[in-house]
Amino acid sequence: MYVIMVYDVNPKKVSKVLKKARKYLNWIQNSVLEGEITEKDFKTLKYSVENILDKNTDTIYWYIIKNSMKPRTYTLGETKGKTSNIIV
Amino acid sequence: MDTIYIFLDGELKRKDNTLYIEPKDNNKNSLHIPLKNVSSLMFFSEVTLNKRLLHFFAKEEIPAYFYDYYGNYIGAFYPREMNKIGLTMIKQYENYINKEKRLIIAKKFVEGSSENMIKVLENYKKQYIELEKIINLMKSLQNTVDSQNNINAVMSIEGNIRKNYYNGLGIILNKNNFSFEQRTKKPPKDEINAMISFGNVILYNITLAEIYQTSLDPRISFLHEPNMRKFSLNLDISEIFKPIIIDRSIITLVNKNIIKKDEDFTPVNEGVYLSKTGQIKLIEEIEKRLETKITLYKDQKMSYKNLIRYECYKLIKHLKDEEVYKPYKL
Numbered sequence: 353m354y355v356i357m358v359y360d361v362n363p364k365k366v367s368k369v370l371k372k373a374r375k376y377l378n379w380i381q382n383s384v385l386e387g388e389i390t391e392k393d394f395k396t397l398k399y400s401v402e403n404i405l406d407k408n409t410d411t412i413y414w415y416i417i418k419n420s421m422k423p424r425t426y427t428l429g430e431t432k433g434k435t436s437n438i439i440v
Numbered sequence: 441m442d443t444i445y446i447f448l449d450g451e452l453k454r455k456d457n458t459l460y461i462e463p464k465d466n467n468k469n470s471l472h473i474p475l476k477n478v479s480s481l482m483f484f485s486e487v488t489l490n491k492r493l494l495h496f497f498a499k500e501e502i503p504a505y506f507y508d509y510y511g512n513y514i515g516a517f518y519p520r521e522m523n524k525i526g527l528t529m530i531k532q533y534e535n536y537i538n539k540e541k542r543l544i545i546a547k548k549f550v551e552g553s554s555e556n557m558i559k560v561l562e563n564y565k566k567q568y569i570e571l572e573k574i575i576n577l578m579k580s581l582q583n584t585v586d587s588q589n590n591i592n593a594v595m596s597i598e599g600n601i602r603k604n605y606y607n608g609l610g611i612i613l614n615k616n617n618f619s620f621e622q623r624t625k626k627p628p629k630d631e632i633n634a635m636i637s638f639g640n641v642i643l644y645n646i647t648l649a650e651i652y653q654t655s656l657d658p659r660i661s662f663l664h665e666p667n668m669r670k671f672s673l674n675l676d677i678s679e680i681f682k683p684i685i686i687d688r689s690i691i692t693l694v695n696k697n698i699i700k701k702d703e704d705f706t707p708v709n710e711g712v713y714l715s716k717t718g719q720i721k722l723i724e725e726i727e728k729r730l731e732t733k734i735t736l737y738k739d740q741k742m743s744y745k746n747l748i749r750y751e752c753y754k755l756i757k758h759l760k761d762e763e764v765y766k767p768y769k770l
Contacts, residue, residue, distance in 0.1 A: 374472045375457045388442070388477045434471055438445045438723060439461070 354417040355394060356386040361410035369412070372400045380433040388422075441479035441745070443646055443730075445723055447716060452489040454496040475500045480649035482642070483507065484719065503652055505645045510627075510706070510713040511638045513645070521652070528655040531759040536660050539590075545662040545758065545765065546591055550598045552767025553679040554582045557605040559770040560683045560691075564612050574608045595663070598679075609687060613694050617701045627711025631701060632690065634712050635722055639686035640678070642726060647681070647748055648674040654752040677751055680767050685744060689725040698725075 357377055361369055370379070376397050377385035389397070401412060417423060427435070448471075450463040458472040464486075481497070481504040497504055498519035506514045535541045558578055565571050581601050588594050603622075610620040613632055620632035628634040648671055651658045661672035663679065693699040704718030714722065730745040742750065751768060758765035 371456045374474060376474050376476045378474060379472060387474065390477070393476055432469075434473070437442045437727065438447065438720060439471065439473075440447045440720065 353389060353391065353394070353419075354387070354422055355389050356415040356423075357384070357412065358415075359383050359410075359412040361404075361412070362406065365404055365406075365410065368404050369401055372404070373397065378433060378435075380435070382432075441477055443480050443482065443649070443727070444473060444478055445482045445484065445720075446487065447484050447720065449486045450488075452487050452493055454493045457496070459493070459496070475502060478502055479653070480505065480646065482645065484511065484716075501652070503645075503649050507641075510708070511641075511719050513641045516645070516648075518652070523653065523655050524657065525655040528756055528759065529657050532657055532660045535759055536662065536666070542662050543589070543591060543594070545755075546594050547585055547588075548765050548767050549663045549676050549679050550585050550594055550601075551582070552769055553683065554578065554585070554598070554601045555767075555769045556680060556683040557601065558582070560687055561605065561608045561612075568611050570611055571608050574604050574611075578604050578608075591663070591665075598663075605683070609691075612691060616694060616697055618694055624711075627708055627713065629711055631705050631712055632694075634705060634714050635690045635693070635699075635718075636686065638714050638719065639689065639722060639726060640682060642723065643678050643682060643686055644674050646730070646745070647678045650745075650749045651677070651752055653749065654756065656752055656756060677748065677755075680751065681744070681748060684770060685726060685729050689722065689729055693721060693725055 355377065357373055359366075359369055359373075360383065366383075373385050376389050376393050377387040379385050398414075405412065425435075446461070448461060448463055448468070449465070450461050453460045453462065455472065458474050459481075461471045461473070463470065475496070478500070479502065481502060483504065483506045494504075494517055497517060501519060501522055503519060504517040506516065508514050535545060558575055561571050561575055561578075565575065578601050581597055581604070585594060585597055588597065606620070606623055609632075613620045618631055620630060623636070624630070624633050625637060628637045648658055651671075651674055656673060658671040658673045660666055661676045663676045664672045666672050699718060699721055704715055704721060705712050706715045731743050733741045733743050734747070736742050736747075736750075747768060754763070754765050757763040
């Protein structure tokens with residue numbers, strides 16, 4: 353499945369969440385990651401960030417596209433993260 | 441599963457369980473690449489790496505392929521094999537040793553590849569009338585494959601079909617300053633040959649990465665003779681996909697005038713290679729094609745890349761006498 357992850361957490365925890373998420377997903381820009389992921393890996397990712405999270409103040413959104421179709425994306429302006437699998 | 445192509449010079453590290461690239465060029469940002477959904481890595485640039493990183497590749501079960509400046513394949517880091525099952529291996533040896541069984545599989549590969557070559561040419565039949573004759577010749581050669589009783593004869597017919605096919609490609613590709621007469625290697629003599637060589641090597645390695653994920657042993661092949669040092673099963677399976685993936689990509693690049701003769705190639709003595717920009721253009725086109733989804737059965741869609749893996753599973757089923765192998769035909 354294809355997943356877009358958006359998070360809004362306490363500044364002290366940002367790097368912790370990022371470290372965990374980067375293992376599975378591509379970093380796109382601040383607080384946004386996306387990529388193809390297996391159901392099993394997604395579960396592991398969810399558990400590993402759950403432990404860091406303070407559920408009263410922090411939030412993480414996952415947008416899930418089940419049938420592995422990559423969403424059509426457009427970018428305006430400077431791209432920060434990598435979007436293609438050819439790295440120049 | 442993605443294939444990652446790296447054209448960026450720099451230092452590679454394992455960091456937070458991702459592949460971390462620190463570019464040589466200070467103006468470029470460093471990158472973290474997750475390897476969970478990657479099937480193989482291809483390195484074209486100057487990179488430094490250490491054993492810790494190789495350990496990480498092995499842990500994630502990802503083969504890494506290295507190419508020289510001109511895009512020639514140097515070698516690979518092929519991690520310890522995890523998925524190999526004794527049973528498949530024995531069946532594979534058995535089907536190789538037994539001449540009749542081996543001949544059956546070899547013929548299937550030729551059947552699939554020749555059929556796909558014919559289909560590629562047939563698309564252009566209306567545009568170029570000369571192709572009609574070549575296609576008929578290929579079809580009559582294809583019909584003689586079944587009655588052969590040894591591998592060498594099958595191989596020579598395959599070579600003959602391929603020679604005619606390249607004649608046909610020459611007719612299609614004779615435009616925008618490009619011309620193509622016959623296949624030349626080491627070094628490729630003209631631009632089209634350079635693209636075919638480069639594309640084929642990429643496809644061989646993508647196929648090898650797919651075989652790695654299955655229980656097949658890449659060293660035992662059926663159509664090609666197993667070599668002492670090289671992997672050869674990937675050559676067998678790639679035969680089926682070469683016309684559909686590589687040759688069609690090249691036709692598109694030339695037809696749409698995307699690849700330019702004066703910009704995207706570097707001459708060397710007695711030959712010509714793709715330049716960095718040319719390599720990237722060809723890879724982009726190949727990747728686009730590999731990601732293309734086709735309908736296999738009524739409601740099952742599959743990308744060409746998954747189809748390569750599926751081809752391996754079909755072969756395993758054949759080896760185990762469960763289902764007769766049918767090569768993928770367009």
